[in-house]
Amino acid sequence: MENLKKTIKETPPGRFGKFAAYSLLIGVGLGWMIFPIILDFILGKKLALIEGTDTRIIWKKLPPLVTKIYLFNITNSKEVQNGEIPVLDEIGPYCLLAYKEKIGLVDDEESDTVSYSQKSTWYWKSSPDCSQKLTGNEIIVQPNAFLLALLLKAKQDFPTPLLAVVNEALPAIYGKIKDIFLTAKARDLLFDGILINCTERNLLPRAICIAIKQNSKPLVQIAPNVYLFSYLGARNGTVEPYRYTVMRGVNNLLDIGRLVQIDGKTELPFWKGECNRLSGTDSTVFPPHRRQDNTSFTAYSSDLCRVIKGIYDGTDTYKGITGYKYRVTLGEGSRDPNQQCYCSKSSSCKKGILDADVCLGAPLVASFPHFFDASPELERGVTGLNPNKERHSTYAVLEPVSGVPLQARRRIQINIQLKTIRYVPITKKVKRTLCPLFWIEEGFDLDNNFVGMLQNQLLLGMTTMDAFKWCLIVIGSGLAGTSAYLYSKNKRKGLQKIGINQYDNEPNNTDISIIKVTNIDDILNCDDDVSDGTVTVVGAWSGPIKKRRLSRDSLLETGGLF
Structure with missing residues (x-):
């Protein structure tokens, strides 16, 4: 359970959003476009008044x-x-x-x-x-x-x-x-x-x-x-x-x-x-x-x-x-x-x-x-x-x-x-x-024979298709909600992780992160909120980043560094 929470926490919100969109699209497409076509095909095979169908047998000679x-x-x-x-x-x-x-x-x-x-x-x-x-x-x-x-x-x-x-x-x-x-x-x-x-x-x-x-x-x-x-x-x-x-x-x-x-x-x-x-x-x-x-x-x-x-x-x-x-x-x-x-x-x-x-x-x-x-x-x-x-x-x-x-x-x-x-x-x-x-x-x-036939050959299939359709829609809705929640949570903290450089020659293999802080008090009072022992803050800024191609030893040029 802890691993699942950690995985959800570390997964970018955008990835949840993509999965949500795919699930909703497939659920709606199957439920309101593909399944009705399949259903009509099945009904046509079962209900048409041609020799060999159950409907023709009952219709020809009623019970x-x-x-x-x-x-x-x-x-x-x-x-x-x-x-x-x-x-x-x-x-x-x-x-x-x-x-x-x-x-x-x-x-x-x-x-x-x-x-x-x-x-x-x-x-x-x-x-x-x-x-x-x-x-x-x-x-x-x-x-x-x-x-x-x-x-x-x-x-x-x-x-x-x-x-x-x-x-x-x-x-x-x-x-x-x-x-x-x-x-x-x-x-x-x-x-x-x-x-x-x-x-x-x-x-x-x-x-x-x-x-x-x-x-x-x-x-x-x-x-x-x-x-x-x-x-x-x-x-x-x-x-x-x-x-x-x-x-x-x-x-x-x-x-x-x-x-x-x-x-x-x-x-x-x-x-x-x-x-x-x-x-x-x-x-x-x-x-x-x-x-x-x-x-x-x-x-x-x-x-x-x-x-x-x-x-x-x-x-x-x-x-x-x-x-x-x-x-x-x-x-x-x-x-x-x-x-x-x-x-x-x-x-x-x-x-x-x-x-x-x-x-x-x-x-x-x-x-x-x-x-x-x-x-x-x-x-x-x-x-x-x-x-x-x-x-x-x-x-x-x-x-x-x-x-x-x-x-x-x-x-x-x-x-x-x-x-x-x-x-x-x-x-x-x-x-x-x-x-x-x-x-x-x-x-x-x-009669019971035809009731069973109706339930097993038609209604059960319809129930299965409906269940599959709504499962996809519910999963998609859940993923969309999760994505929105994680995005909102990150925004409230005022922290956005924009880059990670990992130095292989560091003795403790420490992640070096660049953090943008929108509230100066957050960095002044960060302590454990910003660094949990595995991530070291080495720089912060309040202005926009000037985009340049960076090498391993490049410096990050910013505006308004404090």
């Missing part, structure tokens, strides 16, 4: 998504039929596993894109999060969604007087109709289906059935002119009718997953104006370098047939990894000009709801569960809802450097409009309100 479905049971159907507001009892969750798979992949090297179709399959699964008492055989009372959808569609497309004709044809399809409600098992509503009989040969029922087949997506044909209607059955195990094209991110890292075409078209056919413009990713992968803003999360939702955006909602930690959390909003068309193009009619411009007719093929309305983040009047239209941000919002947590989703919850509620429809007696006393039918949650949590 099973834990899916929970909640049905709303109406406990006062008779009162609702006579003008009261619905009292809702939430039944669930019913738990399933959802498998999302991209099939028919075709890569285009020239455009750096890959095209695919989407297939979704659900399987019933018991889970600790789900009530073990629910079997799917629970009896649920709900508005007859298929009947009401048919009536609402007829009201929308036909002249009002023709609704009387439609009303006359309904018993041939549904049997005797007493009210607007349907009583069925939970599993029938969700997947197994409600029977729709279109075998009637009379003209009017047959015409209605033809319209039903052409316009309703949730039907599964089980026999000629015989169908089953359910909320999810028609989509289970089937391929979506759309073909998606996304960027692979080989040529541009920030293009990873960006959706550029649907069915070969660069714009959507569902909305008006700017709302038909494609932007963001396909919602299963995101590019790296996410930021703490309201534009870093933009994706296309095939369930809503629209682009959705996430609002930055702070940071969250998942299995030791810090991510940025983004919460999705449906906007408010009545106040936001950028959202008005999603309003097919004035009633769908309210905050937090979306007309899903163009997407689902039925006059239904989408929202977040329990009308979370929606106009308060919607919640007041029914009884039994309790909107909660943690349970009912849609969000995603992304690792900011890589853009890898750490955790996500997608939650959507499907509603139907209850109201009086002229020439349809069973709706005569029904009060106008938006009634929830069910809501669904799909949960994604990055």
Whole structure:
């Protein structure tokens, strides 16, 4: 330790300054110039959607998504039929596993894109999060969604007087109709289906059935002119009718997953104006370098047939990894000009709801569960809802450097409009309100294998590079501080050593030093402060040195020698 102190004391301050400058320059250069280039190179190799990368494997076939479905049971159907507001009892969750798979992949090297179709399959699964008492055989009372959808569609497309004709044809399809409600098992509503009989040969029922087949997506044909209607059955195990094209991110890292075409078209056919413009990713992968803003999360939702955006909602930690959390909003068309193009009619411009007719093929309305983040009047239209941000919002947590989703919850509620429809007696006393039918949650949590991969192959390297960068900066700062300290200390003493001549013929090999003294009292009272037994003061001056070439026996000419 004493030797170290002596070495530091004897080292010229300028040498510390040089080392400090080198360390700071290397630290800053590596940290803000070289390392980012290396990082982007590594990210490009790991994240690009090309065959062989881990990202492509996960993107192509997502891990099973834990899916929970909640049905709303109406406990006062008779009162609702006579003008009261619905009292809702939430039944669930019913738990399933959802498998999302991209099939028919075709890569285009020239455009750096890959095209695919989407297939979704659900399987019933018991889970600790789900009530073990629910079997799917629970009896649920709900508005007859298929009947009401048919009536609402007829009201929308036909002249009002023709609704009387439609009303006359309904018993041939549904049997005797007493009210607007349907009583069925939970599993029938969700997947197994409600029977729709279109075998009637009379003209009017047959015409209605033809319209039903052409316009309703949730039907599964089980026999000629015989169908089953359910909320999810028609989509289970089937391929979506759309073909998606996304960027692979080989040529541009920030293009990873960006959706550029649907069915070969660069714009959507569902909305008006700017709302038909494609932007963001396909919602299963995101590019790296996410930021703490309201534009870093933009994706296309095939369930809503629209682009959705996430609002930055702070940071969250998942299995030791810090991510940025983004919460999705449906906007408010009545106040936001950028959202008005999603309003097919004035009633769908309210905050937090979306007309899903163009997407689902039925006059239904989408929202977040329990009308979370929606106009308060919607919640007041029914009884039994309790909107909660943690349970009912849609969000995603992304690792900011890589853009890898750490955790996500997608939650959507499907509603139907209850109201009086002229020439349809069973709706005569029904009060106008938006009634929830069910809501669904799909949960994604990055599994331990991929968490370990992310930590070991990316985050550990980033931590090492950061540590190396800051070590160099700290060392440089320390050396700069040491240099400044030594320079300041020498200056305070008022002594500057300007030359040393060592005489080999001196018996004690004594160093002979020339000392400049700025304060005469320092030399008059020097004693041990100036000479420590190894250095002998032989001359002092107070004026400037006249520079000359000196030999071994030269005298040093000065000005003002005393």
